[in-house]
Amino acid sequence: MTLYPNLILEALTHVRYPGTGKNIVESGMVEDDIRIEGNKVSFSIIFQKANDPFAKSLVKAAEQAILTYIGSEVEIVGNIAIKTPYVAPKKETNSMENVKNIIAVSSGKGGVGKSTVAANLAMSLCNLGYKVGLLDADIFGPSMPKMFGIEDAQPTARLAEDGRHIIQPIEQYGLKILSIGFFVDPDNALIWRGGMASNAVKQLINDADWGELDYFVVDLPPGTSDIHLTLVQELKFTGAIVVSTPQQVALADARKGLQMFQTDKIDVPILGLVENMAWFTPAEHPDEKYYIFGNGGCKELAEERGIRLLAQIPLVQSICESGDAGAPISFDPHSLTGQAFLNLAKTVCEITTQE
Numbered sequence: 001m002t003l004y005p006n007l008i009l010e011a012l013t014h015v016r017y018p019g020t021g022k023n024i025v026e027s028g029m030v031e032d033d034i035r036i037e038g039n040k041v042s043f044s045i046i047f048q049k050a051n052d053p054f055a056k057s058l059v060k061a062a063e064q065a066i067l068t069y070i071g072s073e074v075e076i077v078g079n080i081a082i083k084t085p086y087v088a089p090k091k092e093t094n095s096m097e098n099v100k101n102i103i104a105v106s107s108g109k110g111g112v113g114k115s116t117v118a119a120n121l122a123m124s125l126c127n128l129g130y131k132v133g134l135l136d137a138d139i140f141g142p143s144m145p146k147m148f149g150i151e152d153a154q155p156t157a158r159l160a161e162d163g164r165h166i167i168q169p170i171e172q173y174g175l176k177i178l179s180i181g182f183f184v185d186p187d188n189a190l191i192w193r194g195g196m197a198s199n200a201v202k203q204l205i206n207d208a209d210w211g212e213l214d215y216f217v218v219d220l221p222p223g224t225s226d227i228h229l230t231l232v233q234e235l236k237f238t239g240a241i242v243v244s245t246p247q248q249v250a251l252a253d254a255r256k257g258l259q260m261f262q263t264d265k266i267d268v269p270i271l272g273l274v275e276n277m278a279w280f281t282p283a284e285h286p287d288e289k290y291y292i293f294g295n296g297g298c299k300e301l302a303e304e305r306g307i308r309l310l311a312q313i314p315l316v317q318s319i320c321e322s323g324d325a326g327a328p329i330s331f332d333p334h335s336l337t338g339q340a341f342l343n344l345a346k347t348v349c350e351i352t353t354q355e
Contacts, residue, residue: 108253136179
């Protein structure tokens with residue numbers, strides 16, 4: 001007996017796939033890999049699904065068709081392979097793909113109002129009509145849930161096509177916000193090694209549905225740490241803002257913060273300095289200025305380092321009260337301090353638009 005591929009295909013036209021009623025040759029289910037070695041015949045049948053319920057019975061039917069229509073001496077039993085076409089898994093859109101500008105807000109030390117600046121900058125950008133996201137990356141001292149009045153918020157998650165759970169940021173005052181504070185007990189100290197903290201930050205970035213944003217403001221932890229390195233590796237920052245008070249102790253740490261961003265490992269452009277608590281203005285005397293922490297310290301540092309002094313934010317009681325009440329003071333852009341933050345946002349927009 002002489003065997004050849006077309007003889008095999010002709011026999012297989014008698015085998016119909018139960019799902020469509022068409023024969024497996026007509027349906028393109030017979031792979032172009034027919035091999036004939038003497039009386040031994042082998043080939044593959046392609047199924048669209050890996051666990052096709054008709055696979056085993058169809059293989060048996062194909063064996064029987066060859067034995068019936070060609071001859072019982074053909075060695076076919078056990079020689080038909082099952083194949084499924086490779087389909088690349090659908091990938092989720094990278095959470096940062098549709099983010100135009102990523103702004104880091106940092107400080108050399110704690111207590112200078114870095115988170116207040118980050119929150120009010122984000123709120124002011126939103127007031128200017130931009131789509132804004134705010135990430136509280138201050139893992140060990142998250143404050144955004146309190147500052148925005150969303151301490152009891154519980155972000156939900158959806159199952160993505162690639163099997164990941166995608167976190168939905170909390171929306172408040174038009175902002176998209178995520179913080180580790182949503183996932184931990186606020187009354188207990190967070191005792192994590194650096195690797196755990198860095199992984200938590202990665203998850204808030206990569207496993208969240210941030211959508212389309214004009215600005216993504218990241219409130220960094222104070223000082224310098226491996227979390228800063230993690231963030232630089234995960235995000236392509238447009239630039240960094242360093243916050244300080246005019247006090248010499250704070251300025252010494254601000255210098256370190258500036259230097260950190262300019263190292264080869266970090267290499268993030270410095271947008272400029274923000275001098276917070278620049279002076280104290282009593283509510284009943286809005287035109288008076290008392291330089292409690294010194295006068296002009298950040299201006300001198302900015303000139304020394306050749307960078308911009310982006311804003312000088314006055315110290316007024318209403319900043320603290322509004323933050324504690326869960327509504328950043330820039331929610332009202334017409335207030336004295338709200339106007340200062342609005343001007344800061346406008347300056348940031350000018351710089352990032354130029355770049």
